[in-house]
Amino acid sequence: MSERWSPGTRIGYPSGGLALAHCRQRFLLGPQGTLFPCQWLHERGFPVLVEHVLGSFDGEPVRLLELERPVELAGCSWQTLRQLMLESDVETFRLLGYASQIGTWARQHRFCGSCGAPMELLPGERAMHCPHCEVQHYPRLSPSMIVLVTRGDEVLLARSPRFSSVTAP
Numbered sequence: 050m051s052e053r054w055s056p057g058t059r060i061g062y063p064s065g066g067l068a069l070a071h072c073r074q075r076f077l078l079g080p081q082g083t084l085f086p087c088q089w090l091h092e093r094g095f096p097v098l099v100e101h102v103l104g105s106f107d108g109e110p111v112r113l114l115e116l117e118r119p120v121e122l123a124g125c126s127w128q129t130l131r132q133l134m135l136e137s138d139v140e141t142f143r144l145l146g147y148a149s150q151i152g153t154w155a156r157q158h159r160f161c162g163s164c165g166a167p168m169e170l171l172p173g174e175r176a177m178h179c180p181h182c183e184v185q186h187y188p189r190l191s192p193s194m195i196v197l198v199t200r201g202d203e204v205l206l207a208r209s210p211r212f213s214s215v216t217a218p
C-alpha cells in the first residue's frame with residue numbers, strides 16, 4: 050500500500066480532517082482538488098445520504114460524504130472518475146478509485162435486501178448491518194487479473210472463435 054494513501058475504517062478523532070463529496074459516481078472538484086476540509090463541506094448543508102471513514106491521506110483522516118443529489122457550488126464542478134484520472138496524481142487516483150467503490154456500495158446498501166429495514170453502519174468495520182434480521186453486507190470484491198504468456202521473444206495471443214480467422218496483413 051502506498052505511503053500517502055492508507056485505507057481504514059477508524060479515525061483517531063471524531064471531527065476534522067478531509068472529505069470527498071461523491072454522488073452517483075461523480076466527485077465534487079474545487080480549485081484545490083477533490084479533497085475538502087470535512088467541516089467546510091458539512092457547513093455547506095449538503096444533503097448527505099451516508100458518511101463513511103475511508104482512511105488517511107498524507108496523515109490526514111479522510112471521509113466520504115455520499116450525497117443524495119449533486120449540489121451546485123460556485124467554482125466547483127462534478128467530475129467522473131475517468132475525468133479525474135487525467136487530472137490526478139497516482140496516489141490521489143487510488144484514493145478516488147477506492148472512494149468511488151465505497152460510495153456506490155454505501156448508496157446501494159442503505160436498506161436491507163432481505164427485509165427492507167434501514168441498514169446501520171457497523172462501527173469499526175466496512176459493513177452494513179440490518180438490526181431487524183441481522184443480515185450483514187460487505188463491499189463486493191471483484192478481483193481481476195491480466196496475464197502475458199511469453200516464451201523467449203514470443204507472445205501467446207488468443208482470439209475468440211467468433212472472430213474472423215482472417216489475420217491482419
Ligand SMILES: [Zn+2]
Nearest residue numbers: 161164179182
Ligand atoms: Zn433485514
